[in-house]
Amino acid sequence: MQKPELSLVGKLDSGLTKGLCSMLASLKVGGLWLLGLLTLASLPWIIFEYGDGLADIxxxxxxxxxxxxxxxxxxxxxxxxxxxxxxxxxxxxxxxQGIMTAVGMVLFGACVGLLAKTEHPDELLRMLIQEDPLDKLLAFGIVLLALYLAIPKSAPTSLLRPTTLHARVEPEVFTPAKEASV
Incomplete structure (x- = not known):
């Protein structure tokens, strides 16, 4: 059963929806890409935080x-x-990297939100300012986990599909082969 063709308004609406969805998808990927780039670019400042060279590590x-x-x-x-x-x-x-950083930021925000509702918000500020080795371990672990999970699992689908469709070729039987089989 064939579906009726969309009217001009339906085609415009469908095209507008498709365009907006592709624009939002590209903004999402671009934002995650930029967040991942900023995360990896900030690693030297996290590692060499005191400016003492190799003695700082x-x-x-x-x-x-x-x-x-x-x-x-x-x-x-x-x-x-x-x-x-x-x-x-x-x-x-x-x-x-961007996805893992965004998840980490959401979890951090949720923890801060829960701790802000406690009776002593000044304790929260002291905890946030205080440097803890567990924070650095967690930050490095998130970077390593994202790098571990980022590998490709298969070839891209564009490489898996054949580029041209081949017509089925029937083998030809020559007359001398026909006479030999009789």
């Missing part, structure tokens, strides 16, 4: 850097294996 940060390098190497190898390409692989990495 704690044992936690020393253990973070080789794991980060290994996970980056792993990500690059998977991108090469599945023929993802540099920019698409970088985009996957930055979007994953």
């Amino acid at each position: 704690s044992p936690l940060e020393w253990s973070f850097m080789p794991v980060l390098a290994l996970l980056l190497w792993r990500h690059i190898r998977y991108c090469q294996h599945f023929a993802i390409g540099f920019w698409r692989g970088l985009s996957r990495l930055l979007v994953a």
